[in-house]
Amino acid sequence: MSQQRSSRQDPPHLVVLSGAGISAESGIQTFRASDGLWENHAVRDVATPEGFKRDPALVLRFYDQRRRQVRKAKPNSAHQALAALEQEGFRVSIVTQNIDDLHERAGSRHVLHLHGEILMARSSVDERLRYPLTKGGIALGDLCDKGSQLRPDVVWFGEAVPYYMDACEIVAGADLLLVVGTSLAVMPAAMLLECAPSGIDTLLVDPQAKQLAPYGVTAISKPAGQGVPELVSLWRREKRLWVPDFA
Structure with missing residues (x-):
């Protein structure tokens, strides 16, 4: 390009x-780095690959809430x-x-x-596999075409x-x-x-x-x-x- x-x-x-x-x-609402919290969650728990591995359900719920906020905004x-x-x-x-x-x-x-884009999901094993989220969010058990759990298509701390x-x-x-x-x-x-x-x-x-x-x-x-x-x-x-x- x-x-x-x-x-x-x-x-x-x-x-x-x-x-x-x-x-x-x-x-x-924006992330404030001064206290290390985002919507009362520790950033390491909801915006890092390690947090997703440790508690994927928490991370998915967190981004579903952010997604609802985005959809309501104008x-x-x-x-x-x-x-x-x-x-x-x-x-x-x-x-x-x-x-x-x-x-x-x-x-x-x-x-x-x-x-990245919060209204997209992507594979957790192949970042080229992306899927639009026209409504709803991502749940545990939602899989990509390679059989891996979907995750938010956003760049987390520690990722390229x-x-x-x-x-x-x-x-x-x-x-x-x-x-x-x-x-x-x-x-x-x-x-x-x-x-x-x-x-x-x-x-x-x-x-x-x-x-x-x-x-x-x-x-x-x-x-x-x-x-x-x-x-x-x-x-x-x-x-x-x-x-x-x-x-």
Whole structure:
């Protein structure tokens, strides 16, 4: 999946790196690393291969609860603005750390999930065997085509991120990089900025952007639901990607 930077004939290419902050504005609760808990569960028990091996029923119940939460959530104005920009004719590629489908439900068509998708199940012995979960969840005894227990199609702590190189290629083809709702502290996603072409502008939209923005990244200290629609409105009006004066 090779990405090339835009030529003069191509529409401008915006690459978005989105994180938990954008989904939190839709009511999806996020993992807080400071206390090592996720929804009152120890992360080692519900988000590691060892936890799944030790108590698969607990892990499956946990992700069924997260799945119900995702299905009830709705895309917010930030998701909708990015989809509208694509519909306007801009090239918009989204690389997200989130496992929900809110970008897709808003209408975005080019979304790469670095950490997997909660509305998919996969084989516990062959990660290529993936199955959509159009309704319901995963129960003990639900098997893949190779006879192995199904598990959530998410990347757990201690597992490789299989689409990282694909994400690097996408970022390498950007004309402008927009980071939304992430501190860029999670590896290997934090390394994606290094894949960006030399000299392109990078914007960070986050309530704590001024504290979080690495050197050379323009900080917009606003919630995603406010900052992203404001940017998109300007870009749609001007028919180009640029860094506005208020940034």
